[in-house]
Amino acid sequence: MAxxxxxxxxxxxxxxxxxxxTERRLQETERLLKEQSQKTDxxxxxxxxxxxxxxxKFGSFTEGLALPSMETILYEKFAMEVVTPSVRVSKRGKHIELDVLAMPMER
Incomplete structure (x- = not known):
């Protein structure tokens, strides 16, 4: 056949x-993929x-569970007189967070 x-x-x-x-569909697919990617991000x-x-929250919860036992040990075994939970200190741009701070009152 000619x-x-x-x-x-x-x-x-x-x-x-x-x-x-085909090009139009490809561009539409790319647009949809970009939108979906942004949504996923x-x-x-x-x-x-x-x-x-x-x-x-879980960290605070577990600290709360452990605190009563830690207080007992710090008071009875180490003779600490001050025990306080969750201490944050900032000085000269440096920061520290302590879950528990314990100190003896002796000088």
């Missing part, structure tokens, strides 16, 4: 249209904040 020049031009036109449609950031908050 193909005429008109048929070749028609096929070429159809191919061009098909390529344009936001969700990961939010989840990271939530997990960080849970970690802090």
């Amino acid at each position: 193909t005429t020049a008109d048929e070749v031009w028609q096929l070429l036109g159809e191919l061009i249209q098909s390529q344009k449609e 936001r969700q990961i950031q939010e989840l990271s904040k939530q997990i960080g908050g849970l970690g802090k």
Whole structure:
């Protein structure tokens, strides 16, 4: 079967249209992927904040569970007279956080 020049031009036109449609779909897919990626990034950031908050709450919870035993040991075994939980100190731009601070009152 012989193909005429008109048929070749028609096929070429159809191919061009098909390529344009493929390019349009590809651009739309890329746009959707970018949107989804940004949404996923936001969700990961939010989840990271939530997990960080849970970690802090869990740390405070476990410190609260341990404190009564630590107080007893510090008073009875080490003769500490001052025991206080959760101390934060800042001086000259340096910071320290202590879960428990214990001191004897002797001088």
